[in-house]
Amino acid sequence: MSNEAILQKPADAVVTHGDHREGNGHSEHHHKETFISKYVFSMDHKMIAKQFLITGIIWAIIGGLFSVLFRLQLGYPNDSFPILETLLGKWAKGGKIQPEFYYALVTMHGTVLVFFVLTAGLSGTFANFLIPLQIGARDMASPFMNMLSYWFFWAASVVMISSLFVETGPASGGWTSYPPLSALGGASEGSKTGMDLWLISMALFVVSSLLGGLNYISTILNMRTKGMSMTRVPLTIWALFFTAVLGVLSFPVLLSGFILLLFDRHGGTSFYLSDIYLASTQQALPNEGGSAILYQHLFWFLGHPEVYIILLPAMGMVSEIMSVNSRKPIFGYMAMIGSLFAITILAFLVWAHHMFVSGLNPFLGSVFVLLTLLIAVPSAIKVFNWLTTLWRGNIRFTPAMLFSIGFVSLFISGGLTGIFLGNSTLDIHLHDTYFVVAHFHIVMGVASFFGLFAGVYHWFPKMYGRYLNNTMAYLHFWVTLIGAYLIFWPMHYEGLAGMPRRYMDFSQWVSFNQFGDLNRFISIVSIIVFAVQLLFVFNFFYSIFKGRRVTTSNPWDSNTLEWTTPIRPGHGNWPGEIPEVHRWPYDYGKDGREFIPQTEPVGAQETAH
Amino acid sequence: MSTFFLIAIFLLGFLVTFQIAKASEYVGILKGEKKNFEQNNRINGFLLLAFLVFGLLGVYWCNEALKGRILGEAASEHGQNIDRMLYITIAVTGVVFVITQILLFWFAFKYQYKETRKVYFFSHDNKLELIWTVVPAIALSVLVGFGLYYWLGITGDAPKGALEVEITGKQFAWIYRYPGDDKIFGKKYYKNISDAEDNSLGILWDDKSSQDDIVNEQAMYLVKNRPVKLIIGARDVIHDVGLSHFRMKMDAVPGTPTTMWFTPLYTTKEMKKMTNNPDFVYEISCDQMCGKGHFSMKGLIEVVTQEEYDLWMARQKPKYLAVFPDKDPANAKKDSTVATAAAVDTLKMAASK
Known part of the structure; x- marks a missing residue:
């Protein structure tokens, strides 16, 4: 359905459209909705958001399970687990995970969580869900492209899943897939069919992400309701906007890198290959003159912005949720936008800090040190603004708010270790050690997950018209927060000892075998944390059907537009006219009033914020 | 066997948690939404403070437990510079870490919901924002300065005669x-x-x-x-x-x-x-x-x-x-092999000491 069609429709036709339980909306419609068009090939942004979310949840379970498997190996390198052989067959011969499979697990864990969960699952979900609802639009600029965006993601998922089942195993060269290792089947089993499927899947994923991103940008720029100037949109929208810009400008570069890699694999070209002798075939390859470093530039030109693609939506949602639940305006709205903008620009100028020890020219390295550490300034502004938002508020600890506070805590911890790694002098020692693992898991992995959880707990009532169970939510929060610190904090020490990442067994190393008991401890905690995530998943699906019903259209007493829609909005979001906006979204606690929705005109006596 | 036992425990834990969660939801409804919310808020506010205290103690304890396992003194001149840089960075970021985490959890605890509390409508303050733009910028310039000084030394040309x-x-x-x-x-x-x-x-x-x-x-x-x-x-x-x-x-x-x-x-x-x-x-x-x-x-x-x-x-x-x-030439003259063998013995003796 095109947006114009919805806009021209009589107001009452859309009222109960979205609620299949009430069962009376269907017959009145000018178009028929079947199960297929409503739940499968849906063009309703809210349904597409839910599709992204649920697919993301499934991927998160798979990706998390991979980490449990390799944590078993890391925690118990000398034990065998017969159950693994039952489940995995030849990949866990004798109950011990085989090296090829270990590296496949690590690779898939990274790929799945970075791209499928924290990119598609996070910004796919919330950009789709929140953009039209919060800016006051009936749907995305192009609902059809939006639908395609999900289905390309779905196709990417299918190809990635199928790569798990090929004879030679899935890709196993790390989520970064550096050639020559990823280019040469002779160098690793995972670089055979598995790598081709990985590349195809990632190409489909890039298409999905571009279709989505272009849609988000054009919707935000063109389809805001009357009065919704860019300085009145919630910070979630600003964050999602910059996220989309980052994605649109950087994903194509990644795709070009992948295409060159495919050429090297199958076309006999030498973009990345030079001077290679393979022991497995006892042969020198004909390729000369290529540069393996070229791939790293192309990869990290996306790879670093990708970190912010993951992080910015979380920042936006946390800003919104913190303000709502502190009952107080977000501090420094313009500074928050400015810092998002600064982060977006700088995100494109720091990629080579992943390559300080790749043989990069040291002078070039020093330029990247400067630009990288510069990013800490807008990040610091954000942290201090969040802290000031809490100051003298009246804070409600909803699960969403707790996860937002947890996000800030993790963002501080992980952000500060970025100052270590961005400094090339320290990176020489810390590069590719557990220090890096700890850093990016805290700041990008767990923190973004906290943003995701905050978003789910906060907007679940809008998505499904029901609440999640609070007790399970609190348990989920506390175990995850404590667990995340227990898992990743000690890893910094392993990194300071130079313990390399992507090792499946340290027992043969004099320099690193002192951490055996610590690794076991980390493994046990991560299994517990994983189990609690399953509790969340259970809570999620259970509450969709059986959760406490939402009885008021604005359960959090929030100012933004999504809470002016009916409890279960239909396709088109507002049954009548789209409301007009008269103020910014953060008038909480102003002039003695608890909250003033954006739709309320500014009073004659009212002071401007 | 123990695997199944573990899985069974997990499942049981799940079931119990779910029942408790469900029950507490009903209890909450009986108690009234407002009272239930206030109680939950107090508990979580207290837990946030406890997390701060035990978290900081945990950081200290973790450091005490693990500092002996990192590698000890650097065995090269560059390494000693890198360690120096590490200590400078730990000092700067450590201060920021402690201050910001304390503020975060303390504010959360202190300003938790009270029916009587009036929030302070505070939307921006240019002076404050300028301070926390400039101060981090200065701190980072110091770190960049030290970092590049060491970096250019380490990556510079090797001395002659190396x-x-x-x-x-x-x-x-x-x-x-x-x-x-x-x-x-x-x-x-x-x-x-x-x-x-x-x-x-x-x-x-x-x-x-x-x-x-x-x-x-x-x-x-x-x-x-x-x-x-x-x-x-x-x-x-x-x-x-x-x-x-x-x-x-x-x-x-x-x-x-x-x-x-x-x-x-x-x-x-x-x-x-x-x-x-x-x-x-x-x-x-x-x-x-x-x-x-x-x-x-x-x-x-x-x-x-x-x-x-x-x-x-x-x-x-x-x-x-x-x-x-x-x-x-050694294959022609036998005695040079003897000399090498002697050298090997000396070296072995040196190594075994």
Whole structure:
């Protein structure tokens, strides 16, 4: 359905459209909705958001399970687990995970969580869900492209899943897939069919992400309701906007890198290959003159912005949720936008800090040190603004708010270790050690997950018209927060000892075998944390059907537009006219009033914020 | 059996949690939404404060427990600079960490919901925002300054007279080459690599300067207090020469040679004493994902005194002579082998002390 069609429709036709339980909306419609068009090939942004979310949840379970498997190996390198052989067959011969499979697990864990969960699952979900609802639009600029965006993601998922089942195993060269290792089947089993499927899947994923991103940008720029100037949109929208810009400008570069890699694999070209002798075939390859470093530039030109693609939506949602639940305006709205903008620009100028020890020219390295550490300034502004938002508020600890506070805590911890790694002098020692693992898991992995959880707990009532169970939510929060610190904090020490990442067994190393008991401890905690995530998943699906019903259209007493829609909005979001906006979204606690929705005109006596 | 037991426990835990969660939801409804909310809020506010206190204690405790396991004193001059930089960064970020975490959880606790509390409508303050833009910028400039000062020193040219050693990574081992008496590495070309013909580096034997090159796959010998410049390459995929005790690291990229230099400060024997670990060795860990044997791609470095090094060097035979035994003068005269054997014994005795 095109947006114009919805806009021209009589107001009452859309009222109960979205609620299949009430069962009376269907017959009145000018178009028929079947199960297929409503739940499968849906063009309703809210349904597409839910599709992204649920697919993301499934991927998160798979990706998390991979980490449990390799944590078993890391925690118990000398034990065998017969159950693994039952489940995995030849990949866990004798109950011990085989090296090829270990590296496949690590690779898939990274790929799945970075791209499928924290990119598609996070910004796919919330950009789709929140953009039209919060800016006051009936749907995305192009609902059809939006639908395609999900289905390309779905196709990417299918190809990635199928790569798990090929004879030679899935890709196993790390989520970064550096050639020559990823280019040469002779160098690793995972670089055979598995790598081709990985590349195809990632190409489909890039298409999905571009279709989505272009849609988000054009919707935000063109389809805001009357009065919704860019300085009145919630910070979630600003964050999602910059996220989309980052994605649109950087994903194509990644795709070009992948295409060159495919050429090297199958076309006999030498973009990345030079001077290679393979022991497995006892042969020198004909390729000369290529540069393996070229791939790293192309990869990290996306790879670093990708970190912010993951992080910015979380920042936006946390800003919104913190303000709502502190009952107080977000501090420094313009500074928050400015810092998002600064982060977006700088995100494109720091990629080579992943390559300080790749043989990069040291002078070039020093330029990247400067630009990288510069990013800490807008990040610091954000942290201090969040802290000031809490100051003298009246804070409600909803699960969403707790996860937002947890996000800030993790963002501080992980952000500060970025100052270590961005400094090339320290990176020489810390590069590719557990220090890096700890850093990016805290700041990008767990923190973004906290943003995701905050978003789910906060907007679940809008998505499904029901609440999640609070007790399970609190348990989920506390175990995850404590667990995340227990898992990743000690890893910094392993990194300071130079313990390399992507090792499946340290027992043969004099320099690193002192951490055996610590690794076991980390493994046990991560299994517990994983189990609690399953509790969340259970809570999620259970509450969709059986959760406490939402009885008021604005359960959090929030100012933004999504809470002016009916409890279960239909396709088109507002049954009548789209409301007009008269103020910014953060008038909480102003002039003695608890909250003033954006739709309320500014009073004659009212002071401007 | 124990696996099933564990799974059963997990499932049971799940079921119990779910029942409690469900029950507490009903209790909450009975108690009234407002009262229930206030109670939950108090509990979580208290837990946030407890998390702060126990978290900071935990950070201290973790440091006490683990600081002894990180590698001890850096064994190279660069490494000592890197450690210095590390302490500066820990000091700066540590202060920020403690302050911001305390503020975060303290504010959350202090300003938790109270029915009577009036919030302070505070939307922006240019002066405050300027302060926390400028202060971090200054702090970071200091860190960048120190960092670049050390970085340019570490990545600058190696001093003249540095020992030169070539190190080449292959799946999953390291090959070391010394230039021999002429101090020039012979030319090599990767298409000449042949494991069958015992030419693991593809050395061009026609090149005169290659004929005294020494190739070894057991260990790299370095001299205490003498700068060493490593010329780093790879045969198949990207590897990385990771020297955690020297705090140094550099990728080994096929087709693109890289270099790195440093000055070892302690011999292996001295490190055994300093670390109280009789098994201590300097290990080269491959720090770039290179395939299924990545985790076992280990190289060894022996740091010795100049005398020990000379002795070791004296008993090394150029690779050329091993590949072409008929060119070896030693095969003509028997007594030189005896001399080498004697040298080996001396070295063994030195090593065993």
